Amino acid sequence: MKLSSTLGCTAMQGLSDQALEQVAQYFNALSEPNRLRILNLLRDGERNVGELAQLCGSTAANVSRHLAMLAKHGLVAREARGTSVYYRIADPGIYQLCDLVCGSIARRFEEQAAHFE
Numbered sequence: 001m002k003l004s005s006t007l008g009c010t011a012m013q014g015l016s017d018q019a020l021e022q023v024a025q026y027f028n029a030l031s032e033p034n035r036l037r038i039l040n041l042l043r044d045g046e047r048n049v050g051e052l053a054q055l056c057g058s059t060a061a062n063v064s065r066h067l068a069m070l071a072k073h074g075l076v077a078r079e080a081r082g083t084s085v086y087y088r089i090a091d092p093g094i095y096q097l098c099d100l101v102c103g104s105i106a107r108r109f110e111e112q113a114a115h116f117e
Contacts, residue, residue: 034062038056039098046079047086076090
């Protein structure tokens with residue numbers, strides 16, 4: 001099976017320049033390791049900024065900035081509860097994309113390791 005058919009990339013053929021720009025911005029939101037780390041932490045369920053900051057080894061302000069980017073692109077949703085804001089995954093399909101990419105990279109590492117043995 002070709003990668004393009006797995007991702008449904010044939011849909012890209014009919015996209016306008018404006019839509020392609022939005023796709024590029026979506027991938028840009030995923031291009032930062034801390035944002036990927038946050039998404040991975042939210043796999044286990046919702047968390048507040050303080051919990052995410054502690055688990056990421058980062059400041060709450062830094063995590064909030066990353067969460068704002070992820071929310072802007074519809075990847076996470078937020079819910080205020082009292083004095084805390086909790087974040088959860090808004091689009092579970094993101095994990096299919098991440099797993100596909102991570103699997104591809106893992107296979108490349110395995111091939112490189114086998115080559116050097």
